[in-house]
Amino acid sequence: MRVLIVExxxxxxxxxxxxxxxxGYAVDLATDGEDGHFLGSSENYDAVVLDLGLPEVDGLTVLDRWRKEGREMPVLVLTARDSWSDKVAGLDAGADDYLTKPFQTEELIARLRALIRRASGNASSELTAGDVRLDTRSGKVTLAGEPVKLTAQEYKLLSYLMHHKGKVVSRTEMIEHIYDQDFDRDSNTIEVFVTRIRKKLGQDVITTIRGLGYALNDPEDRNNG
Structure with a gap:
């Protein structure tokens, strides 16, 4: 999952x-509203952490511009302001949640997890596909109840697919959501990570859809169909 921080x-x-x-997130960072708006308009993020008190362009303006441009990524607003009017203004501008400074980073991460889950249609913090379970709170993956150790990039790829179970995900989309802006984005590495995941979780866990991308294979979906 890829997150933009504008702070x-x-x-x-x-x-x-x-x-x-x-x-386990890929993270891009902007330090003013102008750069933040540009990144949020030109890159694809699973969530944004947006400070309201920004130089160049304030956070409310940035958020309002994104929404008018049709950008729908979840936005968690940070503000040092503690008045209800500021919070209401943020929500009215299109924010999905807010935190008032100072805050605990654990709470911010929990709120981000919830926003990302809801945006992909997942209510539970535990994602499942057959015997594979991924706990978004702990970052642990199990196969038939047994823990499986994944590398950071393997986890990011599996997590994205599990958040979007039932959907075919292209290589381009995968690259945009599991790598930060500065990462050397070689599309061939996606196939390498898929191969490694299959070795650890089973050959059938990820299906390659030729010419389109990858899809998570869930036996329960086939049974229900």
Whole structure:
């Protein structure tokens, strides 16, 4: 999952980036509203953490522009302001949730997880496909109840597919959502990670749809069909 942080306070922005990367997210960072608006308009993110008090262009304006442009990614607003009018203004501009500074990073991550789950139609923090289970809270993956160790990139790829179960995901979409902006985006590495995941979780867990991309294979979906 790929997240954009738009925050001008250097210490907080670095802390958020480190924390989110440690939680398995690909993270891009913008330090003013102008750059934040550009990234949010030109790149594909699963969620955005947006400070309201930004230089160049304020956060409410950035958010309003995104929504008018048709950008639908979930946005979690950060604000040092504690008045209800600011919170209401943020929600009215298109925010999906908000946190008032100071806050605990654990709460921010929990709120992000919830926003991303809801955006992909998942109510539970535990995602399943047959015998495969992925706990978004702990980052643990199990196969028939037994823990399976994945690398960071393998986890990101599996997590994206499990959040979008039932959908064919193209290589381009996968690359856009599991790598940050500065990563060397080689599409061939996607096939390498898919092969590794299949070795660990079973050859049938991910189906290759030739010319289109990949889909998570869930036996329960076939049975229900």
């Amino acid at each position: 001008d306070e250097p210490t907080l922005s670095r802390q958020l980036r480190t924390t989110l990367e440690g939680a």
